[in-house]
Amino acid sequence: MINVGLVGYGPAGAFFHGPLIAATPGLRLDAVVTRDPERSALVRRDHPGARVVSSAEELVGLGPDLVVIASPNRTHVPFATLALSAGLPVVVDKPLAGTAAEALELVRLAGERGVMLTVFQNRRWDGDYRTLCELTLGRVHRFESRFERWRPVPKGGWRETGGPEELGGVLYDLGSHLVDQALQYLGPVTDVYAEADVRRAGAGDDDAFVALTHANGARSHLWMSAVAGQLGPRFRVLGSEAAYVKWGLDPQEERLRAGERPDGRPEWGAEPAERWGVLGVEGRSRPVETVPGAYLDFYTGVAACLRDGAPPPVDPSGVADALAVLHAAHTSAAERRVISLEPPLTPTAA
Numbered sequence: 001m002i003n004v005g006l007v008g009y010g011p012a013g014a015f016f017h018g019p020l021i022a023a024t025p026g027l028r029l030d031a032v033v034t035r036d037p038e039r040s041a042l043v044r045r046d047h048p049g050a051r052v053v054s055s056a057e058e059l060v061g062l063g064p065d066l067v068v069i070a071s072p073n074r075t076h077v078p079f080a081t082l083a084l085s086a087g088l089p090v091v092v093d094k095p096l097a098g099t100a101a102e103a104l105e106l107v108r109l110a111g112e113r114g115v116m117l118t119v120f121q122n123r124r125w126d127g128d129y130r131t132l133c134e135l136t137l138g139r140v141h142r143f144e145s146r147f148e149r150w151r152p153v154p155k156g157g158w159r160e161t162g163g164p165e166e167l168g169g170v171l172y173d174l175g176s177h178l179v180d181q182a183l184q185y186l187g188p189v190t191d192v193y194a195e196a197d198v199r200r201a202g203a204g205d206d207d208a209f210v211a212l213t214h215a216n217g218a219r220s221h222l223w224m225s226a227v228a229g230q231l232g233p234r235f236r237v238l239g240s241e242a243a244y245v246k247w248g249l250d251p252q253e254e255r256l257r258a259g260e261r262p263d264g265r266p267e268w269g270a271e272p273a274e275r276w277g278v279l280g281v282e283g284r285s286r287p288v289e290t291v292p293g294a295y296l297d298f299y300t301g302v303a304a305c306l307r308d309g310a311p312p313p314v315d316p317s318g319v320a321d322a323l324a325v326l327h328a329a330h331t332s333a334a335e336r337r338v339i340s341l342e343p344p345l346t347p348t349a350a
Contacts, residue, residue, distance in 0.1 A: 002306055003030035005064035007056050007079055008071035009039040012093050015256045016122065016295070017070045018046060023262045024299040026307060033059050033071075060086050066306065069093060070120075072159075073167035077102050080117070084109045089116035089306055094176040096319050098167050099327055103320040110316070116305050118312035119319045120298065123177040124184060126250035127271055127293035128234060133185065134291065135279060137239025143186055143220040144236040147174040147249075148228035154203045160226070169204030171196055171329055174224035179322045179329075182212055182220040188321065190215050192339045194329035199227045210329045235277065244288070246277030252293045262296045269293035 004021050006013055009032050021029045031051040032043045040052045053059050056079045059067065067083040068091040069076055077097050083090045084106065096119045097103040110117035123129060147170075154160045159168055171194075183189065191213040196205040207227050212220040223232065235246040252262075252269055262268045269292035276287045301313030328339040 001028050002026055002065045002303060003028050004066045004068055005031045005033070005059040005062065006050075007033045007059060007067065007069045007075075009034040009036075009043055010070070010072075013068075013070035014039070014042060014046070015253075017068050017091075017093070017120070018043075019256055019261045020296055020299045021068065022047060023264070023296055024303055026303040027066075027299060030064055031059055031062055056082055060088065064088065066091065066302070073098070073172060074165065076167075077106065080106050081109065084113055084115060084117065087113050087115055091118055091120055091302060092316075093120045094122075094180070094319075095167060095172055095323060095326070096316060097323060098172075100320040100324040103316065103323050107316050107320070116302075116312050117316045118302065118305070119314045119316050121177070121180050121314045121319065122295050122298055123181060123250075124314070125294045125297055126252070127269055127290045128246045128250055128277060129181055129185075130291040130293070131277065131288060132235060132237060132244055132246075135244055135288070136241065137237060137244060138241030140186065140237060140239045141218050142236075142238040143182055143218065144222075144233070144238075145178050145181060145220065146223040146225075146232045146234055147178060148223060148225045148231045150229055150231070151226045152200065154200050154206075154226075160203050160206070166204075169196070169208075170206055170224040170226060171208050171210075171326060171333075175208065175210065175222070175326055175329065176322070178222040178224060179210070179212075179325050180319070182214075182222060183318075183322055183325070186214045186216060186218045186220060188215045189213065189220075189325050189341055192325055192328040192332050192341065193337075194332040196330070196333035205333075208329075208333070210325075212325065242280055244277055244279050246290075248275045250293045251275075252295050256295075264296060266292040266294075269295070 029047045029050045069079045070093045189212045193211040196208040199207045207225045210222040237244045271290040279288045304310040305312045332339045
């Protein structure tokens, strides 16, 4: 049994990491870091066998087999450094770091200590994205992808109100997923253009658009917003032979937030037929059944890496390229210009 220490029990820890760890054969949630009394009570309710400790240092001192970092973004690098320096394998919630250089330093440290480092890019296991990767569209020339919400009044908290020092706002929050998917699907990026605005008083960037030019000539157009009164399509992907259009978000997050736990059955991540995407061309198209989403596969991959020496489910070196794109997007939005990128930081970016 792999004993897991979880740093943080906010939404990421409570709704994603905690339930997925508990549902993964071979993993056991042994300890959780939180100083908040209400969250401590939630840990004891949700995971009766888990200990509650007050700091990441105390957790590392317990000697867990794996440390999962689901604390605020600004703490990812120092907490990952603490755990890796102690020779402990680490999972970090996205974004891994604020910059590509910080990410690569963590990769270097993990290699030096000979331990696993991986990143919770769970949207690679969204059902609609998995479906898209199986489709034949010909030569893809445009990838349109959206994460939009209607939240006219901010809920508060660092994720919505935090500035650059907190790594808050939609570019780092939702953009981390959108950029990662774009790079996984279409490969390295050569040019970045972005717009980022603050539409709600007291919020960080909450309405953004990012345009990417890929080395293969394709373009990605990515929208992320908290102020979309009517949502656009989740995917609109155009190829030389066909297009794929999909509305609505993967249902796994909704189910996790409702308290459902994945049980390993494909049905858990399945999507109802009325939400399937459409494949084809004008006048000739058909619905395509969505491949079931599979967030549990991430932690199954973590267990296989630690137990059997399999590759980590997400290569952290490749994630550095996505962070370079996000940094360029912030610069582009601030300076109102296109940013050209150097060749990929790593050969595994795509």
